[in-house]
Amino acid sequence: MFEAILKKADAIENPYEQAFFIMVHLPYLQPFDDVNTRVSRLTANLPLNKHNLSPLAFVDVPNELYIQGTLDVYELNRVELLKDVFMRAYERSALRDAALRQSLGEQT
Numbered sequence: 517m518f519e520a521i522l523k524k525a526d527a528i529e530n531p532y533e534q535a536f537f538i539m540v541h542l543p544y545l546q547p548f549d550d551v552n553t554r555v556s557r558l559t560a561n562l563p564l565n566k567h568n569l570s571p572l573a574f575v576d577v578p579n580e581l582y583i584q585g586t587l588d589v590y591e592l593n594r595v596e597l598l599k600d601v602f603m604r605a606y607e608r609s610a611l612r613d614a615a616l617r618q619s620l621g622e623q624t
Contacts, residue, residue: 518547525563534563535572536602540589553586570613574605 521541528534542556561571574582585598 517545521545528563531563531567531569532606535560536599538563539602540595540598543586544589570606570610572602572606573609573612574601575612576608577601577605 521538525534525538525541528537539556539560542559543552546552548555557572557574564571581597581601585601588594588597
């Protein structure tokens, strides 16, 4: 099943959709004894990095929202809340990344 998820993810052309797909499906599969959600968040950055997009971080996202979104996927098979959390996290990550790039550009 792990290989099937990777194959499906690879077929998704949009890097944001691909990142979200990975973040949802990898922990749902539970391929590891522990760290499934952490691995999925890290792995979600692969398609973003591949397309030279800002990396995804959940720094400014309330932990309760992320946990509830993940539980909604596991228990109710619903992705709406986790999708909203993902979008919020990415918007904030992209803004932080842009500010960092701008400040580094100004220093050189």
